[in-house]
C-alpha cells in the first residue's frame with residue numbers, strides 16, 4: 001500500500017534543520033504484513049532525542065531510514081501469527097516499543113536487564129525482527145526501519161514482538177508516550193532504581209525521558225524528588241509537577257540537598273553523566289539511560305565509588321519488559337498518579353518535523369507529538 005512517511009537519507013546535515021531539511025516527507029510503498037507481523041495505522045508518534053541522534057550522527061544508522069520509534073496506533077491487518085492472535089484483533093490499539101523481544105534468546109531470559117540479542121541485531125541493521133525491510137522508496141530503493149517501528153508515517157508494518165496492546169480507554173497520545181519516554185524513564189526508576197520509602201531521587205536531564213522519570217518517582221510513596229537541567233522552563237515544570245527542588249547542574253553541585261540515593265542521568269551527555277555520578281549519595285545508585293556518542297568518555301573518581309559504596313548502572317529501555325511494564329504504567333496513569341499528558345509540549349504534523357528537530361536540539365521541548373492525518 002502507499003503510505004506517507006519521513007525519511008532520512010543523509011546524516012549530519014548542518015543546523016538549522018528547518019533549512020537543511022534532513023527529514024523528507026515522501027510517498028513510500030509498504031508491503032503487506034508477513035508472518036508474525038501487523039499492519040498498524042499510526043495515530044500519534046513522539047519525537048525523541050534518539051531520533052535526533054540518528055539525524056546528527058551520534059547514533060549512526062544505515063540509511064535511507066524511515067525514523068520514529070515512539071508511537072501508538074490501531075491494528076488494521078495481521079499476517080499469519082504463530083502466537084498472540086488474540087492480543088491483536090483488528091481495531092486493537094497498540095503501543096510500539098523500540099526493542100523487539102524475541103522471548104527465546106538468553107538475553108530475553110534476564111528479566112529486561114539485557115536487550116534481546118536478535119532484536120538488537122535487526123535494530124542495528126534497520127530490519128524487522130524476522131529480517132528484511134517492508135518499505136520501498138519512490139525510486140524503488142529499499143528503505144530501512146528505525147528500531148523495528150518507523151513510526152513517522154501514516155502506517156507501519158511491525159513484528160508482533162515489537163508492540164503491546166493497551167485498553168481502549170488509554171488515549172493514543174498517552175499510549176504513544178508509554179512506548180519510549182515512560183518505559184525508559186519510568187523503568188529506570190521502578191526496575192533499575194531500587195528506591196525505598198524515605199529516600200531521595202534526583203533526575204539529571206529533563207527531556208521526555210527525564211521528566212517521565214520525575215513523574216514516576218513522584219508516584220512512589222514517601223520519596224523526595226529533585227530535578228536538574230540547564231533550562232529554566234523545564235525546572236519550573238518539574239517544580240509544578242511536584243519536585244521538591246529543581247536547579248541547574250552548578251547550583252545542584254553546591255547544595256547537598258540534591259544528593260540522591262538514586263540519581264538518574266537522562267540527557268545522554270558526558271557532563272550530565274559526570275553530574276549524576278557526583279550527585280549520588282553514599283551507598284546510592286547512579287542509573288544512566290542517556291545515549292551519548294559512542295566515542296564519548298567520562299571522568300570519574302574510582303576511589304569515590306569505593307569509599308562511599310556507590311554503584312553505577314547502565315539501563316537500556318529502563319530494563320523494561322514491555323508486556324509486563326506497560327500495564328503497570330497504565331494502572332498508575334488510571335489511578336491519576338502518573339499524569340503522562342504533562343510530557344506533551346507541542347502537537348505537530350509530519351511536515352513540521354525538521355523545525356521540531358531544531359526545537360529539540362535547542363533543549364526547548366519535552367515531547368513534541370506528531371498527530372497523524374489520515
Ligand SMILES: [Zn+2]
Nearest residue numbers: 048050070180
Ligand atoms: Zn526514544
Ligand SMILES: [Zn+2]
Nearest residue numbers: 102105108116
Ligand atoms: Zn530475545
